[in-house]
Amino acid sequence: MKKSLNERLAILSDAAKYDASCASSGTAKRHAGGPGGVGGLGSTEGSGICHAYAPDGRCISLLKILMTNFCIFDCAYCINRSSSNVERARFSVEEVVWLTLEFYRRNYIEGLFLSSGIIRSSDYTMEEMVRIARELRTTHSFRGYIHLKTIPEASPALIEEAGLYADRLSINIELPTDTGIAAYAPEKRPAEIRKSMGNVRLLIEEAGEPTLKTKSRKRFAPAGQSTQMIVGADQADDGTILSTSARLYGSYGLRRVYYSAFSPIPDASRALPLVKPPLMREHRLYQADWLYRFYGFEMRELLERRPDGMLDLSLDPKLAWALAHRERFPVDVNQADKEMLLRVPGFGTKAVKSILSARRLRRLGLDDLARLHVSVKKVKSFIVAEGWTPHRLIDRPDLKSLFEPKPEQLSLL
Structure with a gap:
């Protein structure tokens, strides 16, 4: 029997909770002429609603869902991997569009965070996600925030089109080393991920240049791109994680690197650790990342007197450096x-x-x-x-x- 919309919403919003890169900071407000406006905060409860904070402190509510949790990949750390024994569900393009508009009209959300497992192929999945964003923007004049999780193996033309409708694009690198990716996500190709990030950066920079005819800038993912790394699923130490982050910021102009402490998942692969790392480790990585981006620290400075390559859990990195x-x-x-x-x-x-x-x-x-x-x-x-x-x-x-x-x-x- 086909699952009801509410049942699928519960499954696919729960499946999306493992993605930490849900944030809406860095984009300008859209005008209030679209459906629902952008002024209110709406409800703080409901399936699939996550919260992020803009630089001015406003709380942004987003409908955070997967288009589907079916996936042809078998990444060991992912609860939705092909070999996982989880309940599966899928939304159609029309259903995601309807859900977004209805949540928005009721003032529950200010935007959409959309990801997906890979079905059939990378291009097929990316094309479906682009259709959702295109329908929202062009057919329904949706002025809310849209964050799309892109698939690096998808064709550059599809990713370029995604950036025309989305405020932010993100491509998850997931693990800090190529060795780790090969061990835990063998279908993923790190070189393709980096190539896709590089293409998105070029498109963002190109859109920032005024054209000769209009003297105005084009619109392409104005809130930039971000990524996520899982902490504690492999043996990478904090120094390795932060060095990878520094390269990503420098090479691809990322707005944010999100750190997600590994959490043991149901029906887990034997290759994964049995316990999750301390939550404080994730917190210290965010603090170190902040010092790098806004305080003028180099990543190596924060770990130069830590022979084990790990940040001090008992002190914030800035205080540890000062001492x-x-x-x-x-x-x-x-x-x-x-x-x-x-x-x-x-x-x-x-x-x-x-x-x-x-x-x-x-x-x-x-x-x-x-x-x-x-x-x-x-x-x-x-x-x-x-x-x-x-x-x-x-x-x-x-x-x-x-x-x-x-x-x-x-x-x-």
């Missing part, structure tokens, strides 16, 4: 340059910007930093300010103990 380089501290908040201020534990990018602006008018003390919403307790060991010196506090052998996690935080370790 390992005490000779660079204390930093004078009234004299130091932006680059060094960004390396002070407790100073975020907004705080540094405010410090640089405020110190042009007066010398700053601890009270001034508190008014700038800085945690004085966290930073005072690492800085010199008007009326304050740490009196060699930075040299205390037990300084690390002041920052170690509290007992209630240890559950993440």
Whole structure:
């Protein structure tokens, strides 16, 4: 008996939860003239609804589903692999379009995150996904956010068309090394994934250039492209994962690399570990990634004194770096340059910007930093300010103990 729409929605929204790269930051708002508008947040509950945050802090609700969880590939880490004993389901193109519009009109969502298992062939699957995006945009004038998970083996023409309708494209590399991909996902070809990423980058850059006729830019995946790596499914250490991320950012202009801690799945392959890695490991990788993208750190700096290649789970990477380089501290908040201020534990990018602006008018003390919403307790060991010196506090052998996690935080370790 054919499953009902509600039954398939439950199956295919649950199957989509393993993809971490569901985010809608980095795109401009669309005008409110489309169906449903874009102003409200809608319901926070419902099958297939995930939440992401835009740079301005707005909560974005997306319908996150697979078109189907049938797949001809047999990737060991994937619950939807061909040899997995899971309940299968599939949406038609028309059903995904209808679901998206109905959720949107009811103000439950602001957009669609669509992925799929590979059915028949990569081109067939990609063509179906492109049809969904095209129908939403051209037939129904849908102005919501669309994130499409592209298939690297699909023809470049299909991926190019996908970028005309989607706000963001993503291609999951899944594992940080070619060796790992060969062992756990033998049907996937890392070279094809990188080639596809490179083509998408060229198309995004080309769209950013004004044409001679119109002097305006074309639209192609304006929120860029992203990828996901699974943490803990293979033997790759944090240094390997972060080095791969740095290459991806540099070579392909990715907006985000998402890290997804491996979670044992039902009917798992014997090749996979029996336990999941600490959730804190995923968190530390995100922190290190943030330091690389916004704070001027190199990935190698964050691990140069970690012979095992793993980030310290008990301390955030910025604080761990500062404790390992005490000779660079204390930093004078009234004299130091932006680059060094960004390396002070407790100073975020907004705080540094405010410090640089405020110190042009007066010398700053601890009270001034508190008014700038800085945690004085966290930073005072690492800085010199008007009326304050740490009196060699930075040299205390037990300084690390002041920052170690509290007992209630240890559950993440």
